[in-house]
Amino acid sequence: MFVDDTEEVRGAEGLTESVSAVAALDEPTRRRLYDYVVRHPEPVGRDEAAAALGLARQTAAFHLDRLADESLLDVVYARRSGRTGPGAGRPAKLYRRSARQIAVSLPDRRYELAGRLLARAVEESDATGEPVRDALHRNARERGARLAAEGGGEDVFRLLERHGFEPRREDGAVVLGNCPFHALARAHTRTVCGMNLHLLSGVLEGLGETGFEPRLAPEPGRCCVRLEPAA
Template sequence: MIESSRAQRLAAIASISDPSRRALFEWVVRNPAPVGRDEVAEATGMARTTVAFHLDRLVEAGLLTSRFQRRNGRTGPGAGRPAKLYTPTADEVVVAIPERHYDVVGELLAAAIEESDRSGAPARTTLAAVARETGHRMGAASASLLPALENAGYEPRAAGNGRIVLENCPFHRLAANHTALICHANLCLLQGMLDGTAEGVFEVEFDPGEGHCCVTVTMNG
């Protein structure tokens, strides 16, 4: 569910910090159809080479997509060279500081409601199961627990005596307003993540406190 790293998303946002590049990006976004370099240059008054450079940097950053296509619809010999056309990417680029992942909670809740409707099981029961399954997939996709936690938006910090505190809650606002529901789902998510990594050296436990996530990680022994 978390497809891009924080560094990639920050780089994408940084790519439009340049006023000229941001103006080009906004112009492309406002157009319902794919646009070419010539029409962007004419509309913005920038040199075509400058437009081409900035548009391709926006493609590299993942904010635009590009393809080659003949504008006149003709094909075959004599149809002319295809133009490079640009459109906004369909993917969202969201950066939160501190790191938050409300999209993960939304996916968990939606999947739990659908499963509850299908099976007739209580929604809270299905939420716990869905959270564990999701966490298991996230853990299995990572080499070990700590990288999996970081990829999911947690900030693990050694607190002594084999205890690791998660300083950031990726679901902070929802957890503050719906503490019991979200914190239990969070615990199940992290239990599933640990199971997915198959690391027997850690345990996760519910340990709410001020200034950190409601779940802590401890090393066995």
């Protein structure tokens, strides 16, 4: 069994958070502090960072806390002396690189999702002998169903909008104005468009949406899949 445990920030709220985090690094002192912390394998204290960069301790503390507020740094508490028990003093506030990954892409791209689906298909094919393409289509359909289940009751239009497909209605169909796998789809059209078709099939199945059927309909400037009214 393969488990996808990566947290993915989605939708307008997630984009706002990511932009805010990236913007926080535009301040020169804050960027210097961030670079200093991430170069160290062990958590860094305020005094250490201030001394290394020639800053007042209060200035370093302010910017380090701002980086932590933006989830660019994690805060941990530890006694640097190694002493424990009564008289050991309060633990120091330390900073280290956050485990969160931040990316801003306009228009929305989901290459990590595609990479995970493709890697999982290769691994399962190697383990079971199932053809890679069959494994990819099955995993994509299952992932689409999970996206629907995680949608909290959203309809298909809202869910596709939140996941970067830029849906719009056209003559009863739903046209997808953006392909989240654009560069991959251009280089490996058959593989990636087939994956996308089964991903969206899984979304519709997971939502119990019977009013649309996903069809391959590649056109310049659009996703290769569109949702046609069900016959």
